[in-house]
Amino acid sequence: xxxxxxxxxxxxxxxxxxxxxxxxxxxxxxxxxxxxxxxxxxxxxxxxxxxxxxxxxxxxxxxxxxxxxxxxxxxxxxxxxxxxxxxxxxxxxxxxxxxxxxxxxxxxxxxxxxxxxxxxxxxxxxxxxxxxxxxxxxxxxxxxxxxxxxxxxxxxxxxxxxxxxxxxxxxxxxxxxxxxxxxxxxxxxxxxxxxxxxxxxxxxxxxxxxxxxxxxxxxxxxxxxxxxxxxxxxxxxxxxxxxxxxxxxxxxxxxxxxxxxxxxxxxxxxxxxxxxxxxxx
Amino acid sequence: xxxxxxxxxxxxxxxxxxxxxxxxxxxxxxxxxxxxxxxxxxxxxxxxxxxxxxxxxxxxxxxxxxxxxxxxxxxxxxxxxxxxxxxxxxxxxxxxxxxxxxxxxxxxxxxxxxxxxxxxxxxxxxxxxxxxxxxxxxxxxxxxxxxxxxxxxxxxxxxxxxxxxxxxxxxxxxx
Numbered sequence: 001x002x003x004x005x006x007x008x009x010x011x012x013x014x015x016x017x018x019x020x021x022x023x024x025x026x027x028x029x030x031x032x033x034x035x036x037x038x039x040x041x042x043x044x045x046x047x048x049x050x051x052x053x054x055x056x057x058x059x060x061x062x063x064x065x066x067x068x069x070x071x072x073x074x075x076x077x078x079x080x081x082x083x084x085x086x087x088x089x090x091x092x093x094x095x096x097x098x099x100x101x102x103x104x105x106x107x108x109x110x111x112x113x114x115x116x117x118x119x120x121x122x123x124x125x126x127x128x129x130x131x132x133x134x135x136x137x138x139x140x141x142x143x144x145x146x147x148x149x150x151x152x153x154x155x156x157x158x159x160x161x162x163x164x165x166x167x168x169x170x171x172x173x174x175x176x177x178x179x180x181x182x183x184x185x186x187x188x189x190x191x192x193x194x195x196x197x198x199x200x201x202x203x204x205x206x207x208x209x210x211x212x213x214x215x216x217x218x219x220x221x222x223x224x225x226x227x228x229x230x231x232x233x234x235x236x237x238x239x240x241x242x243x244x245x246x247x248x249x250x251x252x253x254x255x256x257x258x259x260x261x262x263x264x265x266x267x268x269x270x271x272x273x274x275x276x277x278x279x280x281x
Numbered sequence: 282x283x284x285x286x287x288x289x290x291x292x293x294x295x296x297x298x299x300x301x302x303x304x305x306x307x308x309x310x311x312x313x314x315x316x317x318x319x320x321x322x323x324x325x326x327x328x329x330x331x332x333x334x335x336x337x338x339x340x341x342x343x344x345x346x347x348x349x350x351x352x353x354x355x356x357x358x359x360x361x362x363x364x365x366x367x368x369x370x371x372x373x374x375x376x377x378x379x380x381x382x383x384x385x386x387x388x389x390x391x392x393x394x395x396x397x398x399x400x401x402x403x404x405x406x407x408x409x410x411x412x413x414x415x416x417x418x419x420x421x422x423x424x425x426x427x428x429x430x431x432x433x434x435x436x437x438x439x440x441x442x443x444x445x446x447x448x449x450x451x452x453x454x455x456x
Contacts, residue, residue: 044300044302044441047302047439048403051403051406051409051439052403052405052406054406054409055403055405055406055407055408055409058408058409058411058412059354059408062350062408062411064345064348064350064353064354064407064408064411065345065353065354065407065408066354066405066407066408067354067356067405067406067407068342068343068344068345068353068354068355068356068407068427069343069356069358069407070345070354106345106346106347106348106353107345107346108343108344108345108346108353108354108427109426109427110343110427118315120424120425120426120428122426149358149359149381152359180382180383180452181381181382181383181452182359182360182361182381182382182383183359183382184381184404184405240381240401240403240404240441241382241383241452242441242451271404271405272405273405
């Protein structure tokens, strides 16, 4: 049976979700930061972690964005095949929801229309939207305002499947090493392994949506996640690059089948201000 | 914690050591990617810049719109992207830099040469820093939106000295 969903409802949902994501720190991130604060011994790093926790309280209370980089709007849609959007197209509804949220809530609009000439657009659209058709009549929308300080340090590589060994781990650790102090550590690593180059990057992004596990390692391969996290945290970068053991809060891994000749690996790097929100329409 | 006031005097700058925590009050100017390109172009052509850079502190920041407060969220952006313009900015008289992350070797040398200082601001704490800003107004390149140059009056902005006037770099791990 077909379920009709007015485009306006999708627009409103997108708007609400971007408000939540930009202003309310994810509970799993908050827990991870609190844990890091309790463990941290360096005076400077403790001071900075305390500021990050205070920042979350101020953002919530004052309805201010957690970070001034309110990101490029990334949206994941899981739409049941029985859903029919009425009164407009779905992409239009997503973009309108973004523009409304960023205008009404005073979020920073960071989109330039031409990546080379840098022509600025005061709407923060278009969003980067990923649509997935699933069974049923549900419609789930997940938003991720992705800051570019850490997006700039994300990487992808096509590994040689014959010499795979520790290559996945090494690539992840190298990515964090290259990011160093620049992209707001402690980081969260979304890791994609397998698929094609494009799918692998998407898996990595999606891995960031999963709540962080208590141990910090989650997703398809706990063993691999734990190994990566351990090595990353022994790099000594630490909070804001000030040194110490807290270089990453977590690693989530998403895997997919791939070709006999290859093994793509991607790291979607996130700063500690990993923001996302999800809801049904 | 040590309190300092911008614009910074030479004496104040010389008193700062890499790794030290300080509170900064006074007047600072935001400038990030596009503003740096424009300022560098003006400096290179010996043209007057829209703001007098002499002795000033530049903050790498693109804030969110202000709403009811003096400014919205306003944390630092990655300093490394400004490395290509920073020696010229220092040559033109800038004496303080605020951002996040590492600087290139030419920038470290230029800081030492000009007796300037690079500070790290709490990264990813835009809402917190907003509370340290008493006043803000756009003074140049308003058409760039968040990349415009804003004059900020700050009170007790918490910073860490990243590179001091002697060229000591907190991130080099040698201190």
